[in-house]
Amino acid sequence: MASIRASNVIPSPLFSSSSSHRRREMAIRATTNMLKLRNGSDLSFTKLTTKRLDLVEEFELRSGCINTTTTTPFERLYPAPEDSSDPMVIAELYAIMEAVSDRVEMHKNIGEQRNNWNSLLLTSINSITLTASLMTGLATTGAGLVALKLSSTFLFLAATGMLLVMNKIQPSQLAEEQRNATRLFKQLYEEIRTIIDAGSPSSDDVKEAMEKVLALDRAYPLALLGTMLDKFPKTVEPAVWWAPLRNRQAEGLSGRNDRNGWDGELEKEMREIKRVLSSKDKEDYLRLGKKALKLNKVLAVSGPFLTGLAAFGSAFVGHGSSWAIVLGVVAGALSTVVNTIEHGGQVGMVFEMYRCNAGFFKLMEESIESNLKEREVERRENGELFEMKVALQLGRSISELKELAANSSMKGEVNHEFASKLF
Known part of the structure; x- marks a missing residue:
């Protein structure tokens, strides 16, 4: 019954993102296979990532959250950095x-x-x-x-x-x-x-x-x-080639202490x-x-x-x-x-x-x-x-x-x- 109720709550946009989700899982598996070939050892990164994605989906379903966008759970976990430059x-x-x-x-x-x-x-x-x-x-x-x-x-x-x-x-x-x-x-x-x-x-x-x-x-x-x-100036003065100085705070360093x-x-x-x-x-x-x-x-x-x-x-x-x-x-x-x-x-x-x-x-x-x-x-x-x-x-x-x-x-x-x- 829980599975039936869950299937009724799931909105259609989530199904539209299933193909994107499968593509990301295929990319993860391909990366894992490459690591196996290089290191000769089996990595459980695919299982961990898949399990984490399933937990996110289950949490959204139980809490009644409805996602009206096509964003996949993978994209919500690892959002791309936004460029706020004009x-x-x-x-x-x-x-x-x-x-x-x-x-x-x-x-x-x-x-x-x-x-x-x-x-x-x-x-x-x-x-x-x-x-x-x-x-x-x-x-x-x-x-x-x-x-x-x-x-x-x-x-x-x-x-x-x-x-x-x-x-x-x-x-x-x-x-x-x-x-x-x-x-x-x-x-x-x-x-x-x-x-x-x-x-x-x-x-x-x-x-x-x-x-x-x-x-x-x-x-x-x-x-x-x-x-x-x-x-041939009357007085020797240092050369000046700069504009009035402004203190430029180094980004990402000001909050260190x-x-x-x-x-x-x-x-x-x-x-x-x-x-x-x-x-x-x-x-x-x-x-x-x-x-x-x-x-x-x-x-x-x-x-x-x-x-x-x-x-x-x-x-x-x-x-x-x-x-x-x-x-x-x-x-x-x-x-x-x-x-x-x-x-x-x-x-x-x-x-x-x-x-x-x-x-x-x-x-x-x-x-x-x-x-x-x-x-x-x-x-x-x-x-x-x-x-x-x-x-x-x-x-x-x-x-x-x-x-x-x-x-x-x-x-x-x-x-x-x-x-x-x-x-």
Whole structure:
């Protein structure tokens, strides 16, 4: 009688799902047979699963629950994860990724072009200067005096004008800017892809990605006229290429404990790391950047000044004055040496590298400070994950990072150890 009553309660939709149920049982049996072949042992997974499904069906029948859908008991036991992402948000993030990928190619190509500028202009200017110096020396023999004198003067003036332009734009520094931009845009591309792969991105992710793209565009402009960065600033400041920082809570980690991985010891450690970054690493690169900038200014002025003197001396060759010959030849040779040191040694590139390194440490400071300022630890980035990121960025292990913070707190300002081991 119980079986008859049960058969009367069973609704028709449950019968419609029997074929799907049989297909799932066949898949389970096939998987079990494969495991038998591999392990050589009989697994009772099929029996356990079938028994569990029968118990679920019997419970629904006795409780009088009516299932009006075609969902099988297997699907109710193991529901598929739901994707709550907005398709428009995904589409917008993919559009930003395409724009970022295009910027990577643009900065890469323009960086190579500007690096070629540096080598080609340096070779051309040195060749012109040495040729003009040779002409000035030959003009003392008397043969073709007027032609040699005019030619050397013209070449010196041409070299002066080209040097003024080259020293203004600093091609080696421009190439370094594009290399930095290429690396940072690649990093942003990977960040966006990680957000998409992690699942459930929001409109805040789209807004943050847009802000990062625009911040990089402002920090490393492609155009030369009007938007080019000042190559000889009055004060040396760290490069800034990031948007205002927002604390991104690590999904799935915030609930591990009440403090989200943070405690008093970790906060004290991060404060000490921030102090070392500010007082040692960042200040050291700013100091080196000031020296590189000062040297670059002296060389940028000396080169055109020497070629101008050489042009002035070559113009008075043949008037019975030996000083004109000496000035034309010696000033031209010295100008070649100065240009080789400035652009062959890529002093502008070295300055930009120091400025970028100082910006890297400033970014780390702001990241640590933004987490420490957040009163609600649940809204911070997970403490354990954040500590690991800081350690990797400084080229240290977590134990070395803790040791650095401990030594810094004991020695204070006497501590001469830098935070970074990478550069």
